[in-house]
Amino acid sequence: MNRLRKLHIRALAITIMAMLAATAQAAVSFTVQAPRQVVEGNKFNVTFVLENAEGSGFVAPEVGGAVKIYGPALSTSYSSSWVNGKTSKSSSQEYTMIYKASRAGKCTVGSASITVGGQRMTTKPFTVEVLPPDQAEARERQQRSQVQYDDPSTQSADKAVGANDLFVRIEMSKPRVYEQQAVVCTIKLYTKYQVSQFIPTLQPSFDGFLIEEIPMQPSLNNVEHVNGQNYMVAVLKKCLLYPQQSGKLTITSGNYDVNVVQYEQFRTPFGTMQQPVERKLQVKSNQATINILPLPEPRPSSFTGAVGKFNVTTTLKPASLKTYQAATFSYVISGSGNIKYIKAPSVTFPSQFDVYDPKNNVSVNAGGGDMSGTVTIDYTFIPQYAGDFDIPAGEFTYFDPDAGRYETIPVAGRHLTVAKGEGTPSNHYRLKNMDIRHIKTGDLHQQHAQHYMVDGWSYWLWYLLPLLAMAGLMAYYRKQIKERANVSLMRTKRASKVATKRLKNARALAARGDRTAFYAELLTAAWGYLSDKLTIPVSELSKDNIATELEAYGVDQSLRERTLRLLDDAEFAQYAPELASQPMDQVLDEAASVIDSLEKVKKAKQPTS
Known part of the structure; x- marks a missing residue:
């Protein structure tokens, strides 16, 4: 029995030695883990991690702008795995230190060092952004009632979400610009609560501008200090605006449905527990106004x-x-x-x-x-x-x-x-140099004939036709002068032609699957058609004016509603193409149908005063 036990022990030892021989040694690293942003007066952890090695002689870094409260605290962990007959091991040593941010600005954390195998390893220095605290934190009572973006205990469900807790702001990069000069428009969401759903129900209107979108993906990954308080911030939309006219232009406010997360707190035998609940809000952004300066006169001819x-x-x-x-x-x-x-x-x-x-x-x-x-x-x-x-x-x-x-x-x-190249002139020039022909020689078979042209009806017809043609030409010319003098009539006549060309371009964009460019072209076609058809200046082009002019033109209520709904749907899809569910071909067919229906409407006679 003892001999059998010795054999088992020897076999186990051989197995362990084989496993150790097959073990893959992982790479040694010495890194640091810390937050990017903290608020003045708050505590934060800085952890230095040594992986796959045993170190000694840890030297903590020098830290400016923060006070050390605790540390370093050492924790060690080991792990191993055996896959396909091969064993791998990993280990880590973590040195954790707790600091308190003492002042707003930049907190500089220097290099930490440790000895591994007789050599010193160091980490890279880094900085932590320290944001100013909310002004309400200076008072304990206000601090208990103030919602903090990073403290779920202040985000209880029994509190109403105030106007200063969540809002949408339209920001312009410049207060005034020239015509055609770019201005950056940014629409931001400021919130102290986590947002589970955000849906625009009425997007801002950019009347009087050409818009160039700046692609981006909204996310609550930044913190900003506004009016003495800290907010999580998401950039909802960013675009370049090119004003097309001088004067004061206004970007109208937008409406949004927002779901935020609050917490219900209740006591249990194990302490106070929190359960997340959603609250639906309706938020309206501000309006943004910018002064547009006219380009100097006179303008050069070039x-x-x-x-x-x-x-x-x-x-x-x-x-x-x-x-x-x-x-x-x-x-x-x-x-x-x-x-x-x-x-x-x-x-x-x-x-x-x-x-x-x-x-x-x-x-x-x-x-x-x-x-x-x-x-x-x-x-x-x-x-x-x-x-x-x-x-x-x-x-x-x-x-x-x-x-x-x-x-x-x-x-x-x-x-x-x-x-000189190969080929022949185009039709435009083919008749050039043909005014002189070769003289024909030989028997011309000429005959002498005598008759009086004045006796035939064709003689007088050659006098009458030019007179009739002249009279018709003068009548047509006078009609053209009268029509061209009527600017409103000329705009109305070309409205459908220009819109059809724009819709053709939009169909090509739809075939390529470019939703953003498709809806931008569709909106340009719709707004331009209505401006020409109803003779509304660009500076006065709005949905209210369009509705009024359509009614005065004699358009029935059903077609007016279809027209305004087309504008709303296209603007929504341009603002949030990923939320637009209607196929582009269907939207394009509806736009063509609306324009065709408007073309068939006979303008109502205006009452004379």
Whole structure:
């Protein structure tokens, strides 16, 4: 029996030695764990962790801006695992110290060190942001009633959620800007409670602005000190606004449904317990007003609406030109400002060239307070004749809002040498050089005939037709002059045409699945159509005015409600595309249906006074 026991002990020893031999040694590290932000007067832990080694001679760091209350306290842990015949071990030593933040600002924690295997290991220094305390903390009674964002015991369910406990604020980066100058609009949620649900029910309206969204993901991961109190903050929306008119513009307030988490407290034999409960609130944001300065007059003739700071270069491809072969002359505009909305400069090409409409290639990035990048404007042309030609020099003018003046960049001209290529002139030039024909020789088979044209009816018809054509042309011309003098009529006539073009662009964006750009294009089409159809100036364009003008136009109530609902749904989807459940094709069909229905409405006669 003793011999058998010895054999078992020997086998166990061999197994343990094999396991130790197969054990993978983990990497040794010495790191620190600490919060990024604390509030003045609060305690916080700093833990130094030595992993996979045994250390000695721990030296605590020097800490500025905080007072040490306790530590270092040492705790040790070991763990091992055996997977697929291999054993791995890990261990850790944790040195925990407790500090109290003594003043607002930056708390600097220096390097800690420890000896491992005869060598010193150190941690990297770091800083902790110390926020000012709530002003109410100075008084004990107020402290008991004040809600603290980091203290669930103050967030009891028997307390009403006050206006200073949760609110939404619209903030503008500048109080005044010029037309077309960018201003950053930020919509923030400030709360002392955890938020379980946030739904916008009425988004702010940005009438009078072009909007460029700055992509971001809202999250309550920051803390800000506002009016003597600390809040968790989430950025709900951030965008660049480009005002399209001067004067005072207002961003209307938005409405939101918010669910916050409070705690019911009750006593048990084991002490006081807390149970989370939700409370639904309705929150309304503030309004934001900004003063828009008009661009100085007179405006240079070469100014096409560029506001910011830009550089301009030109390119020509290919370098060697031949007749009947396409070439491209390009304006390359780079810089920051309203670069996405710059109109194509006017370029004068030789009359012997076929020239096509310019095309824009935009590559911009929205961030840093403005859009920056490059826009390339391509002018495609086809030379019809060989020879030497010139594209005259030009100018590019932009307005610099920082300097408050127009800046002009000279654009050098181009001398073009066109060689003979293969092909034939386009139809536009095919009849040129055909005014002189070869003289026909030989028997012409001429015959002598004599008759009086005045005796035939065709003779008098040639006099009568020009008179009738002249009378008809004059009547048509007078009608055109009268219609063009009526600005309201001209806007109404082109409203459907412009909207149809915009909806076609929106359908292409829907096919690509770009929801944000789709709804932005759809809104532009709807607002522009209603502005032209109802002859409402952009500065007065609002849903209330649209409803009033639709009723005066003779639109029935059902169609008016469909029109306003289309605007509301599109604005909501643009603001929160991830919450929009309606398919884009269905929204697009509804928009086309609304515009088609409005086109069929005959304008009601206005009563005469």
